[in-house]
Amino acid sequence: MTAGGHRMTTGPSPAGSIYDIGYRRYEGPRLGRRHAFTTLFVGALRAAYGVGRPARAKILPAFCLVLPAIVAVIIVAMNAFAARFGVSGLSQIPDHPDMASAVGLFATILVAVQAPELLGRDVRYRVLSLYFSRALLRADYALAKLAGLSLAVVVLLLVPHAILTVGKVLLTSDIAGALGREAGAWPAILGSVVLTAAATAGVALVVAAYITRRAYATVTVFALFIVPGIIVLVIMGLDLGSASRWVVLLDLGTVLDAANAWFFGVAPSPPVWPKTGLPAVLGVITACVIALGAGGILVQRYRTIAA
Amino acid sequence: MLEANAATAEPLIRVGELTKRFPGVVALDALTLDIPAGIVGLVGANGAGKSTFLKILLGLLAPTSGRAEVMGYVPWSEGTQLRRFVGYMPEHPALPPDVSATEFVAQAGQLSGLPAKAARERTADVLRHVGLAEERYRPIGGYSTGMRQRVQLAQAIVHDPRLLLLDEPTNGLDPAGREEMLGLIRRTGTEFGIAIVLASHLLGEIEEVCDHLVAIDAGRLLRAAPMAEFTAETGVLTVEVEEGREALAAGLAARGLRLLEGSGRADRTVRIALGGGAPFDAVRDLAADLGLPLVRVEQGRHSLEDLFRDDVAARTAAGDPAQASAGTSAGSGRGGPS
Numbered sequence: 001m002t003a004g005g006h007r008m009t010t011g012p013s014p015a016g017s018i019y020d021i022g023y024r025r026y027e028g029p030r031l032g033r034r035h036a037f038t039t040l041f042v043g044a045l046r047a048a049y050g051v052g053r054p055a056r057a058k059i060l061p062a063f064c065l066v067l068p069a070i071v072a073v074i075i076v077a078m079n080a081f082a083a084r085f086g087v088s089g090l091s092q093i094p095d096h097p098d099m100a101s102a103v104g105l106f107a108t109i110l111v112a113v114q115a116p117e118l119l120g121r122d123v124r125y126r127v128l129s130l131y132f133s134r135a136l137l138r139a140d141y142a143l144a145k146l147a148g149l150s151l152a153v154v155v156l157l158l159v160p161h162a163i164l165t166v167g168k169v170l171l172t173s174d175i176a177g178a179l180g181r182e183a184g185a186w187p188a189i190l191g192s193v194v195l196t197a198a199a200t201a202g203v204a205l206v207v208a209a210y211i212t213r214r215a216y217a218t219v220t221v222f223a224l225f226i227v228p229g230i231i232v233l234v235i236m237g238l239d240l241g242s243a244s245r246w247v248v249l250l251d252l253g254t255v256l257d258a259a260n261a262w263f264f265g266v267a268p269s270p271p272v273w274p275k276t277g278l279p280a281v282l283g284v285i286t287a288c289v290i291a292l293g294a295g296g297i298l299v300q301r302y303r304t305i306a307a
Numbered sequence: 308m309l310e311a312n313a314a315t316a317e318p319l320i321r322v323g324e325l326t327k328r329f330p331g332v333v334a335l336d337a338l339t340l341d342i343p344a345g346i347v348g349l350v351g352a353n354g355a356g357k358s359t360f361l362k363i364l365l366g367l368l369a370p371t372s373g374r375a376e377v378m379g380y381v382p383w384s385e386g387t388q389l390r391r392f393v394g395y396m397p398e399h400p401a402l403p404p405d406v407s408a409t410e411f412v413a414q415a416g417q418l419s420g421l422p423a424k425a426a427r428e429r430t431a432d433v434l435r436h437v438g439l440a441e442e443r444y445r446p447i448g449g450y451s452t453g454m455r456q457r458v459q460l461a462q463a464i465v466h467d468p469r470l471l472l473l474d475e476p477t478n479g480l481d482p483a484g485r486e487e488m489l490g491l492i493r494r495t496g497t498e499f500g501i502a503i504v505l506a507s508h509l510l511g512e513i514e515e516v517c518d519h520l521v522a523i524d525a526g527r528l529l530r531a532a533p534m535a536e537f538t539a540e541t542g543v544l545t546v547e548v549e550e551g552r553e554a555l556a557a558g559l560a561a562r563g564l565r566l567l568e569g570s571g572r573a574d575r576t577v578r579i580a581l582g583g584g585a586p587f588d589a590v591r592d593l594a595a596d597l598g599l600p601l602v603r604v605e606q607g608r609h610s611l612e613d614l615f616r617d618d619v620a621a622r623t624a625a626g627d628p629a630q631a632s633a634g635t636s637a638g639s640g641r642g643g644p645s
Binding site: 023024025026028029030031032033035036039040043052053054057121122125126127128129130131132133134135136137307 | 392393400401402403404405415422423446498
């Protein structure tokens, strides 16, 4: 009360006096590139989910995060139903290996929408010169964005796996045994999720690095994820001989499906990859090349971009 | 205040034979100079190479050839270490619209090497310094031009730099906003003790704020000197005669006086640049010897603008037409690679 009263009596201060506070020097530590990189990385991760942005920036990321979780809950419910009523053919209930194809679409949506947000904004509003004038390299900026968006996708993809694991463990009477089985599945889960995230985020960021207009970039990312799949399907359908099977490597979706199959030790899903007769490990290699290539292109792009 | 800053002995920035070529344009042409601590004005027409120069000092651009050292660091190879101690305000608006000033400036502080907590504290400090109150929590997209410029200044000083590079900091501001921004810059340089290089095409601004002046034109050094030296040199003596102007001009030039080109009634007046003392006796004697009808002898101060026009004119006279034409085109064109 007294403080409020005091403020009332002083009244509004003249405009000049609000600046009149002694300047304090900064004597503390001055950290370097690693700190700057971490800051940008965390910033990119936050931006990917709209944290610290207006509410409308959070809607779509939340949607992409929650729907896969719902998918996982449904799968758990199917498991519960099967356990309760003893339905045979338990193997037909989706499990970890099926998760990628069940929720992969949401990863695509997240990167298609958020990659242009992460990169395009700084180009459009010319913020890059303020970033590049700080204690970091241009490459740090590009790689921090890639790492941030990749981790955002990792989170999105891991949540349903985590829900499924918890559900499966809780549903069984043999908790210790279930825990052991689930723990055994997690290296494969982590491998497939990290590779999927790095490749999808990388491709989307490369598009966003060259197409500044947000809408065009988003559409182009979707096109890159969808159109090659159709082309591959058509070419494979034409039966042009064994050389044509290599075109399958142009479709990121099919490549990642083969990579996931390799991680989980199952067969790649039909129809495309099995028809080629290529080993599933080729999917892993191709996805790695795509992810690393995207990182390289990004760094190169930001080395020369005007700031 | 000027003396205190100008007295710092060691130059903050050393530049030697610095050249930057863009396709079709030479932005910097073998620029050699030392810049002392204090508030240094970097003046030149649009396209003279000011922005390019600042970007090279920051390590944002690598030069085509030449040397530069900023506080002991080579900008293009030791940029990340150097930039922990340098603040930069670009000439164009460079703020994202969807975050608040607080969030953006705090991130800027961290990117310059401050730990998160220190960055937050100093953000509150510097935003108060530049006069941003409650609005600092709202997205920048809703700010006025003046507020944005304040945020741009705040992000440049959040990490307490030793050196501040300001590129046309009053761009787009109305006269009142311009005065406030210049006041803030002067305070930053004097009270906070941060060395400043202020690039501007407006000599008035430089004259108002700076204690040292560097003039470049077409990527070349025109002059570099303490402001006091420039103002001492800006004296001009106008002599008006009824007739015989040519004879008077020739006579004055023969006595080693520097005549100025330019404005006024060119058919009847001669303008003499004043270096030290005023050459009243010479004018009187010459007029008497030639029997010229003397109308007036008037001592005045010409602006810094005149000074630089004279410099360019002198260079033209000295038989460097290519340079002179480059200077004019740089002055008229806005869209150069600055």
